[in-house]
Amino acid sequence: MPDAETDTTGLHGSATDDVYDRAGFGATVPRGPRPALVVVDLTRGFTEPGFPLGADLTAEVAAAAQLIEVAHRRDVPVIATAVSFTAAEADGDAVAWLRKAPGVRALREGSDAVALDDRLGLAPDDHRILKKGASAFHGSSLAALLAGLRIDTAVVCGATTSGCVRATAVDAVQSGFDTLVVADACGDRARGPHDAALFDLQAKYADVVTLDDAVSYLDDPFRKADS
Template sequence: MTDAVYGPGTDQTYAAAGFGEAVRRGSRPAIVVVDLTNGFTDPGYPSGADLTDVVAATTALIRHGRCAQVPVVYTTIAYTAAEADGDAVTWLTKAPGMRVLREGTPAVALDPRLPVDPRDHLVTKKGASAFFGTTLTSLLCGLHVDTVLLCGATTSGCVRATAVDAVQSGFSVLVPRECVGDRAPGPHEANLFDIQAKYGDVIDLDTATSYLQALTKGVAR
């Protein structure tokens, strides 16, 4: 499949270079849901796309995680009026469609289809990575997390950036394929390829839920 998309020999080239080994699956994961807010899951927004299937898969994963007492962290991008209207945030010059992500508006609210619970955590960010300039690292360390199950949007932007910073921060990264999405299939697939090769394991939802179910048995004991 990879060779068909990226050219013959791609898999062999990366394997020969020493990429693509499996990451450790720890006993204390957290589910980090990146930017599944209305501004990204509603195609009516400039920054949005129809991510109905991603929201549904993420919801299923979270419900399995609850049984294993796995913490859930949601993120949102939200800008003040001064940030959204001015030039202080360089990223908004490159991506002006994201200027709609203003504090206090429906665009930055979590998608109402998600199973948000009072026990969950919310991290507000200004950039792509959920780690950059936020309290996420200290939060995960305080929760004694060793593995991040990464969900959300978009695969080529905030998900990839968060995966890179997660592994650089010492966390194993697992990305359930059904739980991440993008505006177009090309960037989505290309970045899943890179994540699998360099930063974490891209797995299917069944594998992710089996991992959580194994933890649930440990909790039951």
């Protein structure tokens, strides 16, 4: 993720902390024994800087690959998502998101931009979800898939933090799943939106956790967060 010279988010400071503490935000999320790993949109169009929507997410992809490796070893389900539009959708005017963010029209089915990053180490039997919006839950089978697998906790990583990761994490909670967001395995095009999204997710929707914490949890879901 690109570095920023200064913190311009205005997220840090005792006044902000006091306001959020008084509101009752930031409680710790329970962790159940049946997690799933949801890898959001780590496709080449987002993880490589040569694409118009992309950034250099080498470190974040490497972190996600660690999560995927331990999930495979421990038989934790892995679900990878990708945004993909048909030519008719990309060229037409029917998708409201594309009217607001016309650059997303570049994510056309069959193109290199929508190919999942090979560095992730995904397996052929990992689940794939194609989507047309920011949230991996909207208009997809993801909620039904997680319910069918009897999942209780969603571990979310991917790109971009302020867009599809945030939307997916919020909808995961609204779909009834306790949710962890792995900060080290989430990337964005700029530091400010990344930090702001993680701050808001931690306050209201999910536990924002380190890579080491997430790996330990996936390796042993019965391990308590502070044990």
